[in-house]
Amino acid sequence: MEGISRKIYLELSGPSEEDSRSSQQRILDGLEGMGIEGRMTLRVMGKLYPLCEEAQWKLTVSLAWDGIQWILTDIEPGDTRTAHYGYAVDIGSTTVVARLWNCETGECLWEAGNYSRQIPYGTDILTRIFYCKDDPQKRKELKDAVIDTILDDLKEIEEKTGIGPEQCIQMVTAGNTAMIHFLLDMDAFCVFSTPYAVRADRPGFLPGRELGIPISGFVYCYPGKSNYLGGDILSGLVAVEIHKREEIQVFFDIGTNGELVIGNRDFLICGAGAAGPALEGGSVRTGMRACEGAVDRVKIREGKILCHVIGEKEAKGICGSGIIELIAELFLNGWINILGKFQPEQSDLITEQEGSFRVEYAHGLYFWQEDLDEFIKTKAAASTMVEYMFRESGISLKEVSGFYVAGAFGKHVDKEAAVTIGMYPDMERERLISAGNASLDGAGKLLLDRQVLAEIDEILEKMVYIQFGAVEDFLHMMVAAQAIPHTDLERYPSVKKKLEERKK
């Protein structure tokens, strides 16, 4: 397996009366002897002397693939093949996570994540886009904010491993279309405005130093399929390898937006749509991100609500996974009905305030009827994407061998609870798989395997995009999904069974 960078050790003969080839030619000939054609950068030319002589012509060259050819980006004395490093970076709107890879052994050496320095410009992407719209100076601020966050990660990695960007050849990044627009100093308003034609969707390999990232080679940005199906999804698909399997699989990335891909090695149907901020703790009065003080696990036992709080501290609010468990428990215990309405007679914890019902899930913290309504709308949007795609493709749930849920949601949310509230389809639990940070995994995969570039082209070629918003009966389906788990309980046999058991 050959990655997008190589380190080649050469033992060359030095110049003599009989052989007065240039240092450059000597090295290129050495590489050619190994079947590698390369092109030397200005930087390497400047390093040839006195390095080659001092190293007695035993040297290691760094090669970076630029999509077409190998570029000699660095030269070091001696055999440094084992010091062969690269980065994979997931550029999220909230956090930017980087991994340092040993490209020789294929081992991940360290991972560091930092909150995006873009957050002060707006927690959501749209605010950031409006901040810098038609103002190149402000656009540059946002670009610098992404770059600086990446550099924060790299610095942290260097502190832990002693390996800094100067020792790395390539970087692979994956991010949604808007984040990549920010990264490359492009206006991102197009991502959210009709006709959704973005500026650039296949940035390819860009010189790292031109971007402000001091690696010796290139920053590769995963390409996007469309405005809402960005490089993070492509990278995620590469990670879970749907496109390589015979069995049909599903890749679902759900957050403020939802992206869904169904397919196998023969076809890939994809769609994307807005879900709403509720899944990430937004739009819920006491909602918060999954950090210290957030309720992330909820059980109702003997009429009491038992919460787990991140950091084992006093609860300050509730995050996405906590909300889902809370709603599932409220429903299974009959404290809310199938339409998600509070049943105050079922518990003293349900109280009325200013004409609204609410439940006190932790000391002094309430989950309101409005929060419930909002959340159910969001989960309806998400589950309808799945339902709609299945119907359109004529594929039944039974045919699906794996339903991958990407991202923080898939990682932290309890599958059982997610099925109970109708967020995930009701299928065997072992087929519901958390894909983790698939976007980051896919970035690392390309770093270590150049063949992935061909896979990416293949995936882009195969992907058929379905615009959800464009379909009228999508809205009808979504209304039907605004119940727990669904107006049609027959679609959720395991939930139906659970309800029956509880009634006993």
Add this chain to the structure above:
Amino acid sequence: MEGISRKIYLELSGPSEEDSRSSQQRILDGLEGMGIEGRMTLRVMGKLYPLCEEAQWKLTVSLAWDGIQWILTDIEPGDTRTAHYGYAVDIGSTTVVARLWNCETGECLWEAGNYSRQIPYGTDILTRIFYCKDDPQKRKELKDAVIDTILDDLKEIEEKTGIGPEQCIQMVTAGNTAMIHFLLDMDAFCVFSTPYAVRADRPGFLPGRELGIPISGFVYCYPGKSNYLGGDILSGLVAVEIHKREEIQVFFDIGTNGELVIGNRDFLICGAGAAGPALEGGSVRTGMRACEGAVDRVKIREGKILCHVIGEKEAKGICGSGIIELIAELFLNGWINILGKFQPEQSDLITEQEGSFRVEYAHGLYFWQEDLDEFIKTKAAASTMVEYMFRESGISLKEVSGFYVAGAFGKHVDKEAAVTIGMYPDMERERLISAGNASLDGAGKLLLDRQVLAEIDEILEKMVYIQFGAVEDFLHMMVAAQAIPHTDLERYPSVKKKLEERKK
């Protein structure tokens, strides 16, 4: 004929519900429709918005060839195909001359030359090399000095034409191996020290901005064949097209060093050697460069020396072309003999001072016996190169259809005088051709014709290098050439005839 840059005008349809391709894809598809595959730079991605919309998708893209592929380096609104510019630059050790070309019409718009900002570091290259040897900081000073001289030229051109580097795509440079080493921040000591293996001899296409030259595309450096046969010679060969002809031709570039190529489309034999500073006015007591106040033309009429002075001013010294005419006239009038020794009885202008003879060629300015001796050694070195190469290749002068003399020497020196002193071979005068600044011409040729790249490879492939210093009888031949025109006068029938005529 297609150059190494192109400007393509595209009239594209804007994004719509039905066609939401990215701006990038839209442009690349437009190019593909014209059979061009291209890669977009970060800089162009950043310019897409609002440029494309504002131009209503009628735009012109700049394409720069990088040796392998077309790179989209710029984008402009509207049809700007006629504003298609590039530079050719001859990087000499004394002067750096740049030409601005209109790459659409193939017309040279302006030429500007400036004294190299490296001169303060040493008039000769070796002094400069020793100045910065093993000191990267000083090496950078010398690099910056070359770049700044190029920028001086470009600024002058901009002042005259209104066209600056930002409007130019490519730059082709030609210079000797040492100058190219300076330009690319490489140690150049190797050029003059055994075993004469240089750092890099095929720099190729390097991003202009990386070098500090703000064109949108690349700076191409003509490759060198060896330490003494640099890119300036390759470029000169491309200019005079020896490698394309059936007839045998000679390319001779003479200055402090001499480079010589004999060949045709089937073979190219080349050699190089030191000639000495005398030809450029150095090592002569009153010698100076060909600038204001320099004697550049000399005749002896009725016992008087008549001089022409550059700028029609009072004479301050004598330049190379003046020296050659002076010596030729001294010889033809019998004021010096065949060994170049003054014959004081022939003229009152020849006087003795401190045991040395000298001639007063202009008021208060003297040419000494030592000057003569030094100059004759230099011309012997130069003419022996020619003689030696002819002998080695088994080619006779009669077979040569054109003897090109490149550079300032070829341009300013009177052919007749140069034959008389034995500097040029005695052949029909119309076959002795001044090639002018062939290095600069060749640079412009590549700018306008991409096929030249293949020619360069072909020339490098064909060139057979003969090391003069390595040959023992080269020295014997040189001694025989230390006479005017030569110890064997039979080799110079036209000079012999002239002498006989004068005697009558």
